[in-house]
Amino acid sequence: MHEMSYIIRLADLAAKTAKEQEAKRVKKIVVEVGKMTGIEPYYMQKYYKTAIRGTILDGSEIELIPVEVTAKCACGKEYTPTAAYDYLCPDCGGGSCKITGGRDVILKEVAIEV
């Protein structure tokens, strides 16, 4: 359900950009979605259509690009946590890692008609 929070933020940001650029309409927005955000692409697509109704974004598409989770272990190893290793470091088996990627939602680009 937190998808709606993200969608509203994305739509506001995209609409602001479109207005700044004096766009006639918006064709598409491209969004990078980290796999550790708990976001379901299906609901993003569904809510987007509702959220943009009657705005400058009306009729535009949303493209979602999944981004892998990356972590850096205390031992220095950079890896993608997987269930096969219990999400731990595949080199040293440690759990002291920093998540370095895959937790963000990034509005990558907005395609507009001018």
Place this chain on the structure above:
Amino acid sequence: MSVKIIDLKANVMDDNNILAENTRKRLKAEKTFLLNLMSAPGSGKTTTLSALIPLLKDKFRIGVMEADIDSDVDAVRIKEAGAESIQLHTGGMCHLDADMTTQGLDSFDSASFDLVILENVGNLVCPAEFDTGASKNAMILSVPEGDDKPLKYPLMFQVADVVVINKTDFAPYFDFDIEKAKKNIHMRHPDIEIIPICAKTGEGVDKLAAWIEKEIIEWKK
């Protein structure tokens, strides 16, 4: 008509993260410690607070912000325990963000408290993703939920600064191995402090109070 692609690379959570950081600075200046309390529904957040407040209320001025979808039953219980309390209605939202938290702080003069506890919406997923601006995050894992919870909700255990294991009196009736739970929590968050309590009998709540007191003193420095 031509199509133009605007390259943005804008993190949509930037507004939330900036506001959360500003709220933390403000709380630091006000010497108000904000504890964001998270857990699954029914794990005993309000019961824990009811047992905790009497141990801290003579030393600190305490305010509680109760976030719920739509009711005030928890706020009433907190008042009975002896703390100021306000109810934040999230209107269906599954989590609090920095904006809602800041509105709550504004509405009850946060500077007049040493400790404000934000009782987040009962949910182990969404609240972990949104920085509220709190000084520290605490989460409660209750025995009936199972000792494998940290494996299922890794992010919650990563963003927490302390894990409280509640309803320890139930351990014999459930297949809950406290050592296994600790191991699973430390797998997700090495070295994190784990405090087993039974909010109903009060067992261990003094240790949680001591942890909070230590953190308040640190925050006020």
